[in-house]
Amino acid sequence: MHANPNDQTLSVQGINKRYGTFQALNDVGIDVKRGEFLTLLGPSGSGKTTLLMSVAGFIQPDSGRIMLGAQDITFAAPEKRNFGMVFQGYALFPHLKVRENVAFPLKMRGIRGAAATKSVAEALELVGLADKGERYPRELSGGQQQRVALARAIVFQPHLLLLDEPLSALDTQLRGQLQTELKRLHRAVGLTFIYVTHDQGEALSMSDRIAVMKDGRIVQLGAPSALYNRPANRFVAEFLGVENFLPERLTGRQGLLAVRASALSLAGKAGRISARVSDLDYHGAEIRYTAQTECGLSLRFNLSLRDAAHVPQENENVTLDWQEKDALPFPAA
Amino acid sequence: MRILANPMLRYWLLIAPALLAMAVFYFYPISHVLWMSVTLPEPGVSNFESLAASRSVQRMLWTTLRIAVLSTMISLILAYFVAYVISTVDERRRRLLFMGVVISLWISVLVRAFAWFALLRNDGLINQALIGMGLIDRPLPLMWNEFAVLVGMVHYMLPLAILPLYSGMQSIDPRLVAAARGLGASRMTAFWKIWFPLTLPGVFAASILVFIYSLGFYVTPALLGGGKKMMVAEYIKVQILEVVNWGLGSALATLLLIFVLVTLAIVSRVVDLRKVFGAG
Amino acid sequence: MEQQSFAQDYAEIMREQSARGISRRAILRSALAMGVAPLALGAGRVFAETRPEVVLVNWGGLSVEVFQKAFADPFNAAGGNLVIDGSGPLNGKILTMVQSNAVTWDICDAGVTTIADLGPKGALEQIDYEIVDKSKVVDGFAYDLGVVNYFFSSVMAWDTSKIEGQPSPADFFDIEKIPGRRMIRKDSQAMLELALLADGVAPADLYPLDVERALAKFESIREHLLFWSSGAESQSLLRDGECVMGFLWSTRANMLKEETEGRIDYTFEKGLLQPGIWVVPKGNPAGKEAFHAIASMQSAAEQIILLEQMGNGPANPAGSDLVPEALKAVNPSDPANTAVQAKVSAEWYFENHTAVYQEFLDRIAS
Numbered sequence: 015m016h017a018n019p020n021d022q023t024l025s026v027q028g029i030n031k032r033y034g035t036f037q038a039l040n041d042v043g044i045d046v047k048r049g050e051f052l053t054l055l056g057p058s059g060s061g062k063t064t065l066l067m068s069v070a071g072f073i074q075p076d077s078g079r080i081m082l083g084a085q086d087i088t089f090a091a092p093e094k095r096n097f098g099m100v101f102q103g104y105a106l107f108p109h110l111k112v113r114e115n116v117a118f119p120l121k122m123r124g125i126r127g128a129a130a131t132k133s134v135a136e137a138l139e140l141v142g143l144a145d146k147g148e149r150y151p152r153e154l155s156g157g158q159q160q161r162v163a164l165a166r167a168i169v170f171q172p173h174l175l176l177l178d179e180p181l182s183a184l185d186t187q188l189r190g191q192l193q194t195e196l197k198r199l200h201r202a203v204g205l206t207f208i209y210v211t212h213d214q215g216e217a218l219s220m221s222d223r224i225a226v227m228k229d230g231r232i233v234q235l236g237a238p239s240a241l242y243n244r245p246a247n248r249f250v251a252e253f254l255g256v257e258n259f260l261p262e263r264l265t266g267r268q269g270l271l272a273v274r275a276s277a278l279s280l281a282g283k284a285g286r287i288s289a290r291v292s293d294l295d296y297h298g299a300e301i302r303y304t305a306q307t308e309c310g311l312s313l314r315f316n317l318s319l320r321d322a323a324h325v326p327q328e329n330e331n332v333t334l335d336w337q338e339k340d341a342l343p344f345p346a347a
Numbered sequence: 348m349r350i351l352a353n354p355m356l357r358y359w360l361l362i363a364p365a366l367l368a369m370a371v372f373y374f375y376p377i378s379h380v381l382w383m384s385v386t387l388p389e390p391g392v393s394n395f396e397s398l399a400a401s402r403s404v405q406r407m408l409w410t411t412l413r414i415a416v417l418s419t420m421i422s423l424i425l426a427y428f429v430a431y432v433i434s435t436v437d438e439r440r441r442r443l444l445f446m447g448v449v450i451s452l453w454i455s456v457l458v459r460a461f462a463w464f465a466l467l468r469n470d471g472l473i474n475q476a477l478i479g480m481g482l483i484d485r486p487l488p489l490m491w492n493e494f495a496v497l498v499g500m501v502h503y504m505l506p507l508a509i510l511p512l513y514s515g516m517q518s519i520d521p522r523l524v525a526a527a528r529g530l531g532a533s534r535m536t537a538f539w540k541i542w543f544p545l546t547l548p549g550v551f552a553a554s555i556l557v558f559i560y561s562l563g564f565y566v567t568p569a570l571l572g573g574g575k576k577m578m579v580a581e582y583i584k585v586q587i588l589e590v591v592n593w594g595l596g597s598a599l600a601t602l603l604l605i606f607v608l609v610t611l612a613i614v615s616r617v618v619d620l621r622k623v624f625g626a627g
Numbered sequence: 628m629e630q631q632s633f634a635q636d637y638a639e640i641m642r643e644q645s646a647r648g649i650s651r652r653a654i655l656r657s658a659l660a661m662g663v664a665p666l667a668l669g670a671g672r673v674f675a676e677t678r679p680e681v682v683l684v685n686w687g688g689l690s691v692e693v694f695q696k697a698f699a700d701p702f703n704a705a706g707g708n709l710v711i712d713g714s715g716p717l718n719g720k721i722l723t724m725v726q727s728n729a730v731t732w733d734i735c736d737a738g739v740t741t742i743a744d745l746g747p748k749g750a751l752e753q754i755d756y757e758i759v760d761k762s763k764v765v766d767g768f769a770y771d772l773g774v775v776n777y778f779f780s781s782v783m784a785w786d787t788s789k790i791e792g793q794p795s796p797a798d799f800f801d802i803e804k805i806p807g808r809r810m811i812r813k814d815s816q817a818m819l820e821l822a823l824l825a826d827g828v829a830p831a832d833l834y835p836l837d838v839e840r841a842l843a844k845f846e847s848i849r850e851h852l853l854f855w856s857s858g859a860e861s862q863s864l865l866r867d868g869e870c871v872m873g874f875l876w877s878t879r880a881n882m883l884k885e886e887t888e889g890r891i892d893y894t895f896e897k898g899l900l901q902p903g904i905w906v907v908p909k910g911n912p913a914g915k916e917a918f919h920a921i922a923s924m925q926s927a928a929e930q931i932i933l934l935e936q937m938g939n940g941p942a943n944p945a946g947s948d949l950v951p952e953a954l955k956a957v958n959p960s961d962p963a964n965t966a967v968q969a970k971v972s973a974e975w976y977f978e979n980h981t982a983v984y985q986e987f988l989d990r991i992a993s
Contacts (some may be wrong), residue, residue, distance in 0.1 A: 071531070091533075092525070093532055093533055100531035119531050122531035170531070403989030470868055573852075575853070582988075588719035
């Protein structure tokens with residue numbers, strides 16, 4: 015047993031990984047804080063999974079170091095790192111019962127008998143599957159399998175829990191439910207989580223910090239609110255769901271101005287932009303519009319039915335405006 | 348056409364030709380063989396009595412069983428390595444290796460036997476090479492014995508063992524082994540605790556296939572064994588086509604059939620394949 | 628390996644020779660004979676219902692063509708309708724036909740053991756010697772259920788590069804004198820006789836065979852024995868030096884002698900002369916017409932064609948005089964060769980073959 019598994023912090027220092035001409039990781043460095051929920055967010059091919067697999071020990075970086083406390087673990091075998099891991103698609107052992115799956119990491123550490131039985135029961139209890147120990151994985155639903163994978167990854171009190179897009183195979187509703195549970199679990203066990211996803215909603219709702227990745231680099235690292243409010247560049251802004259990027263021509267100021275659809279509103283005659291409605295969608299009490307400016311720029315804006323005096327229809331000309339506090343300036347490129 | 352509206356009937360109509368063909372070309376001849384074994388030359392179990400009494404039949408059955416078991420075991424071990432490599436290498440190499448396996452299926456058993464003859468005989472490549480290198484003075488007895496028979500049998504059986512093993516291994520999620528290692532298992536432990544148990548259905552399928560195939564094999568043993576390793580299939584053929592002792596021949600065929608069925612029954616009892624697959 | 632009969636083997640020899648390029652026309656004609664001729668003749672029968680069609684079954688390949696030329700062409704020119712079918716009359720196949728009342732064959736190219744195995748099961752017709760001429764058969768080879776159609780021999784051959792001088796048949800069983808492997812056919816017929824002759828039994832005293840003594844001879848050298856099943860196998864075992872001596876068919880021995888330019892030699896001495904035999908399956912479709920066809924094939928001149936093409940000795944004693952001088956040495960039934968050989972006793976085989984063959988397989992070749 016490990017007296018205090020979170021004593022040591024993980025530090026990734028300047029690692030590179032190249033596959034032929036493809037630079038999967040490009041001078042990536044990050045210090046993971048104790049007990050934090052860190053999310054690696056990025057589109058596919060951005061290097062987030064490569065980074066996670068380097069930390070897990072399945073991929074060896076070409077250069078750079080990975081430190082756990084004072085220990086260099088860059089080339090340590092995966093089984094020596096004592097990290098818990100939840101794989102995409104769960105990777106439960108189909109020939110072992112749920113109980114045996116969860117006991118597997120304990121067995122590998124020589125923990126057997128009553129101690130093991132107790133830990134397994136606790137872990138299953140924690141994920142709400144106390145009564146499913148004698149089942150085989152294929153007898154469980156997707157969500158239940160996901161919970162088994164979690165129980166198996168935390169039962170041996172690892173230094174770290176690594177999660178590789180664990181919710182991507184689930185439907186939207188179940189995903190939301192499991193996000194809540196993961197957060198609860200994170201608080202309950204106090205472990206450091208490193209979580210990989212390409213879903214910005216997931217990242218924003220769960221993480222303590224998010225590292226946004228692109229082309230093998232970390233382009234921005236920060237708390238969700240910081241990222242949301244002050245994206246470092248257009249890529250991050252776009253990835254976090256900013257819909258509109260207004261050019262100099264429309265704003266009269268240098269560079270681009272990022273404005274969310276929710277911050278762009280109908281403005282009567284005084285608006286700074288004129289556009290023609292090309293499409294509208296009802297989403298409950300809200301209408302989502304797409305409109306085209308004269309120069310062919312496509313803009314998105316939302317209208318709350320409650321506040322609306324007038325509901326513009328397709329092909330209607332509208333004027334739009336925004337408040338400076340909701341707008342984020344970027345350099346042009 | 349109204350009749351065809353009934354889906355059950357359509358289903359039966361669809362499979363009727365196949366069922367009929369099975370009945371006519373498979374079950375009828377087999378039941379005929381069973382019938383002959385207890386009616387020729389006179390009704391009764393005299394054929395089985397003479398089988399039980401004949402030392403040479405017992406020796407021949409023992410030879411058959413020994414060769415079948417040995418070649419099954421050796422084939423399985425070698426095929427396991429090959430299948431493992433095929434299922435883990437990259438796509439281009441996989442295609443190449445796979446082609447090698449499949450192509451060898453198309454080479455006639457006679458051609459293969461003569462190829463081994465060219466390699467193993469006294470003046471063959473292997474003996475010449477060993478003598479040429481000064482490792483041995485006189486040729487090793489590689490040919491005309493059980494060693495040669497096993498070499499030839501294993502060579503023939505390898506693709507038959509590789510294919511079910513490979514198809515089993517291919518269906519295993521490669522992340523499982525990674526997961527096991529991430530959870531603290533060494534390379535060896537991950538192999539033995541996770542990979543190997545998951546390949547067991549393929550191992551049993553391959554064993555059964557190769558074993559049953561081996562039991563009915565006689566071309567290779569006859570050619571490479573110098574005519575000295577008579578297997579049960581050759582014995583049956585002699586009884587049926589040459590000395591026309593159909594009663595004895597079909598009794599032996601019946602024995603072989605029963606043995607195969609019993610083997611299958613035992614295997615399916617000892618190994619719950621569904622459990623291996625995780626169906627509980 | 629299919630146990631191969633002598634008749635099958637000479638069919639194969641023909642294939643091999645043609646493969647070496649004897650005659651492209653011959654192959655073409657053979658294809659015609661095998662594929663088209665039966666159809667053409669069969670069709671002819673519908674239009675001109677004169678005499679019934681007689682189907683003669685042999686072991687396939689170019690022997691179909693040789694039989695066509697030697698036997699069918701003359702018979703058909705005289706108004707008959709003889710068709711050669713190369714599908715191979717295995718004992719088991721003949722019996723299946725007879726027992727299921729679906730006989731489609733009239734004459735089968737067989738051996739002594741066919742009569743031994745099928746005769747007791749009532750699967751063969753009596754030969755009608757009113758039609759078939761006994762005087763055109765070498766004495767003692769006209770049986771109730773079959774009649775000789777040609778002769779062949781089982782002889783001893785050896786590798787002159789490994790053995791000095793001509794070994795005696797007794798040396799075959801003397802491993803100390805001549806070390807090395809021997810090969811025999813995986814069959815009791817002829818092998819037992821050759822063993823007894825080598826052991827000093829006089830040809831006249833050969834039958835009834837002392838099976839026990841013969842088997843004991845083979846058992847004494849069992850670990851040095853290989854067993855061949857096909858003629859080609861016997862040829863390759865000697866050619867490739869896997870065996871120093873062997874018992875094999877004279878046709879193969881002769882081919883070995885030619886292709887190795889004398890390295891492999893053989894002798895008819897203490898060999899065994901055996902007949903190839905026509906048998907007629909019980910209830911054959913052409914009835915008595917089959918015997919007319921057999922009678923037609925007794926022509927010595929026709930039988931010489933077989934000797935020329937395949938090395939089979941003529942069954943008609945008149946044939947010996949027609950054999951060209953150059954072929955006499957290889958003719959199994961040449962008087963000079965028959966004088967040093969024993970003759971197989973078909974009668975003994977009728978009584979004993981099934982059991983003795985089984986015993987041979989059980990004790991020696993398995």
